[in-house]
Amino acid sequence: MPTENPILNVDSYKASHYLQYPPGTEYVSSYIECRGGEFAETVVFGLQAFLKEYLCKPVTRENIEEAADILHCHGLPFHHAGWEHIVLRHGGLLPLEISAVEEGSVIPLHNVTTQIVNTCPACFWLTSYIETALVRAIWYPSTVATQSREIKKIIAHYLSETADSQDGLPFKLHDFGARGTSSLESAMLGGMAHLVNFQGTDTLSGIMAARKFYRARMPGFSIPAAEHSTMTAWGRENEVSAYQNMMTRFSGKHKRFAVVSDSYDLWNAVEHIWGETLRDSVINTPGTVVIRPDSGNPVQIVVECIERLMTIFGAEINRKGYRVLPDYIRLIQGDSISRFSIPKILQAMKEQHQSADNITFGMGGELLQKVDRDLMSFAMKASAVRISGTWKDVYKNPRTGPEKASRRGRLALVRQDNGALNTIRLEALGQRRNLLKPVYRNGELLIDTTIDQVRQRASI
Structure with missing residues (x-):
């Protein structure tokens, strides 16, 4: 049975990451894309189910105490003050903004489909903390829908x-x-x-x-x-x-x-x-x-x-x-x-x-069942951080794995004049329409999509 404690819906090492960012870190912006795979495009689907089931419910003090006990026994530090801040200042609702393409959209590989950023500078660590649950929530239904x-x-x-x-x-x-x-x-x-x-x-x-x-x-x-x-x-x-x-x-x-x-x-x-x-x-x-x-x-x-x-x-x-x-x-x-x-x-x-x-x-x-995350190489990576008031690009570019190079900066997805989709830097957006729309902010679902709308967008 899945844990009902959202703090524990995570890879263990995430619990230590709040201690690893540079001093003065205020915001972390991350994105999700398909880096490659068997299919040329992906049907983006499943985010709304995750948001409704997990992220629209508040974290409680009981969740905090349980997580503190388990993670300490597990051998990890626990950000007690950070989670207490979320309960006291935000009513237990996660101070995050998640933007995404409309569900059912058919997006060519190597394009951003989702972008996540914290909305409270005290919770800079939260963006990457939810990676485990968020990527899993998207890659599986998207891959099944695509196949x-x-x-x-x-x-x-x-x-x-x-x-x-x-x-x-x-x-x-x-x-x-x-x-x-x-x-x-x-x-x-x-x-x-x-x-x-x-x-x-x-x-x-x-x-x-x-x-x-x-x-x-x-x-x-x-x-x-x-x-x-x-x-x-x-x-x-x-x-x-x-x-x-x-x-x-x-x-x-x-x-x-x-x-x-x-x-x-x-x-x-x-x-x-x-x-x-x-x-x-x-x-x-x-x-x-x-x-x-x-x-x-x-x-x-x-x-x-x-x-x-x-x-x-x-x-x-x-x-x-x-x-x-x-x-x-x-x-x-x-x-x-x-x-x-x-x-x-x-x-x-x-x-x-x-x-x-x-x-x-x-x-x-x-x-x-016979699908996995590597079928289209779903990944979530940090691409920008704001430290002491200044945004800075962050990226990875491993010499031993160039295919895993990540994007830089805050991102937008636009449709070009020829109809093709293209991922660009947010500051280059100009008057063009960003296809990444805010769907979740601070515990609130902003767009409630129907299955009929999803079907229409994914139609062949």
């Missing part, structure tokens, strides 16, 4: 080539990732981040997070679906009855339900159960049966499964010249799905003249 969006672009490409429309795109990647995350909070944040791009999810905690933090009413949807236990509980000899029960319970006009069909023999299920015993029911019962394979090589399994279903149920040729199953039957592939396997599957389908309309993908651990 999800990149996959959306892939699927949209294949729909544009092989389907008559992209109407089904919002439901083409379904979140199966809840059980594969490291914690409930990860499932909440990651599941919510996926909803920036898609509306299909089984990660209910992501729904709840979007409702809580981004004023969403119902940002995602699911359908009844079988798992192996509900199918195998009938016994192999009653596999037909298990499938028939799904149809009886969940079919209906405009309804969909998914049936995992590889508990024993996928091809027997496709050809003899769905294709013979239940064929007339599938055709004549209102709604859509979604067949789910769950094992084998996903590229081969998907293409062959669709091919066999087309042999049994037929297919129409769409305006692009690709084959589409009847509306009453579809496929969902939820095993071994990643940003690498999805284009391989869709390309193999295209080569077999199968439309991308035939399939939905379910993505689990690869969506919410």
Whole structure:
């Protein structure tokens, strides 16, 4: 469980940093950017959730006493006077100003996305103190949202080539990732981040997070679906009855339900159960049966499964010249799905003249768990300090790691005449609009963004 003490939501060494700044230090300005990575741009998302959950709540004296005891026992100094000052002078609310691009903005790498500065000179040490929590709060949901969006672009490409429309795109990647995350909070944040791009999810905690933090009413949807236990509980000899029960319970006009069909023999299920015993029911019962394979090589399994279903149920040729199953039957592939396997599957389908309309993908651990901070190299660095009334650039430029060189000065993000985004020094802003807007100041949330606004900005 996360600590409820914000003073302890930190890397240990931060506790000693208030003693390490030069005499006369009054303000420290830091920024966050993506220094490189697999994707050319990032969807900035998740800051508001962190601000609402953690930074809009006051630090208490109880927090101070607990932190003092723990950090002293841990072997570190503790800035008792500094935290007491925050409680006495600021009501326990952190004297910080955080400026950021609008959530959902798609920002090319190597640009500032967030800037933080203390608002009280006695709390110069506070800017860097929250680095641990702040970077973690941003890198994870931003990375999930970015990967999800990149996959959306892939699927949209294949729909544009092989389907008559992209109407089904919002439901083409379904979140199966809840059980594969490291914690409930990860499932909440990651599941919510996926909803920036898609509306299909089984990660209910992501729904709840979007409702809580981004004023969403119902940002995602699911359908009844079988798992192996509900199918195998009938016994192999009653596999037909298990499938028939799904149809009886969940079919209906405009309804969909998914049936995992590889508990024993996928091809027997496709050809003899769905294709013979239940064929007339599938055709004549209102709604859509979604067949789910769950094992084998996903590229081969998907293409062959669709091919066999087309042999049994037929297919129409769409305006692009690709084959589409009847509306009453579809496929969902939820095993071994990643940003690498999805284009391989869709390309193999295209080569077999199968439309991308035939399939939905379910993505689990690869969506919410197999990401890390290095995927886009998120980092927060100090770039300016004010000492005794004078602002001074600060930076790092390691000879042994030039890729880690940091920016200098207080920063702004502007859109150039050609539409490109560019990070500049704040004093060079002039009459241009700074895309970094204050979103938090001294415990108050200044902008309350909705999930619909985020989706609009991140749209492809």
